[in-house]
Amino acid sequence: MTASQIIFYLLSAFILGTAILSVATKKIFRSAIWLLFSLIGIAGLYFWLEVEFIAAVQIVVYVGGIVVLIIFSIFLTQQAGKEMPKTPMTRKVASALAVLSGFLLSIIQIYKYEFQLSDQRFYWTVEKIGLKMLNTEENGYALPFEVVSMLLLAAMIGCIVIAIKSKPEEQS
Amino acid sequence: MSGIPIYQILIVSTALFFIGMYGLFTRRNMITMLMSVELILNSVNINFVVFNKYLYPGQLDGLFFTIFIIAIAAAEAAVGIAIIINLYRNHQSIDVEDASEMKY
Numbered sequence A: 001m002t003a004s005q006i007i008f009y010l011l012s013a014f015i016l017g018t019a020i021l022s023v024a025t026k027k028i029f030r031s032a033i034w035l036l037f038s039l040i041g042i043a044g045l046y047f048w049l050e051v052e053f054i055a056a057v058q059i060v061v062y063v064g065g066i067v068v069l070i071i072f073s074i075f076l077t078q079q080a081g082k083e084m085p086k087t088p089m090t091r092k093v094a095s096a097l098a099v100l101s102g103f104l105l106s107i108i109q110i111y112k113y114e115f116q117l118s119d120q121r122f123y124w125t126v127e128k129i130g131l132k133m134l135n136t137e138e139n140g141y142a143l144p145f146e147v148v149s150m151l152l153l154a155a156m157i158g159c160i161v162i163a164i165k166s167k168p169e170e171q172s
Numbered sequence B: 001m002s003g004i005p006i007y008q009i010l011i012v013s014t015a016l017f018f019i020g021m022y023g024l025f026t027r028r029n030m031i032t033m034l035m036s037v038e039l040i041l042n043s044v045n046i047n048f049v050v051f052n053k054y055l056y057p058g059q060l061d062g063l064f065f066t067i068f069i070i071a072i073a074a075a076e077a078a079v080g081i082a083i084i085i086n087l088y089r090n091h092q093s094i095d096v097e098d099a100s101e102m103k104y
Helices: A003-024 A028-048 A052-077 A089-112 A126-133 A142-163 B006-026 B030-054 B061-091
Strands: none
Touching: A003 A028, A003 B006, A003 B030, A028 A052, A028 B030, A052 B030, A052 B061, A089 B006, A126 B061, A142 B061, B006 B030, B030 B061
């Protein structure tokens, strides 16, 4: 085994282990922290795949943004140390069975499919990504870029409207 | 490439997807369900990057899809948490079983 393979197996074990802990642990705050570790492991996997830009975006947006948002909402809505109500055993077993069968089915399908691997070297630069992102010609991503910016604006205004505290109704 | 066949990376992303599904099935708390959705989105992101790198190295479309998915996941988490906080104000609970009316 080469060092690259060992690093891949370690990273996968870390990602899957922390993800399982994140969905199985009883305390909600610990669940959020395990999710944080899992997302960091996925960023490590992107580093291993040599797409450093995506890894940086992953760390900035997921680890720095979404997990912090989730932890904030946990503190706003319930006690962090409180244990969640137990899931019934039947539901646990049934969902584990469903998930396992789906997993096996997908794995069989993946192994049946013959991928046409390319021998070319994967080459990207941030410059290429930026030029393509704002390219209005064919195969450019200018339109999705603008649509996503509108979506983010709409989501921001929507959040403010939903979460705003309505004034106490005037008694007449 | 790096001595790892594409199948093994796809197994990791598939396992991550189904772990997220398990969380979505068993949990009844809205915040933890949102966290499971994040896991599922991440497994899809890994798939896009791996397909881009192993099958179509000359193009960048997988990376773009990953970037857009991350942006949309951020918007989704923000809106979801605003809804959760509003629900908590009205019901004092974020359990999905308690939220059975759409009065407010």
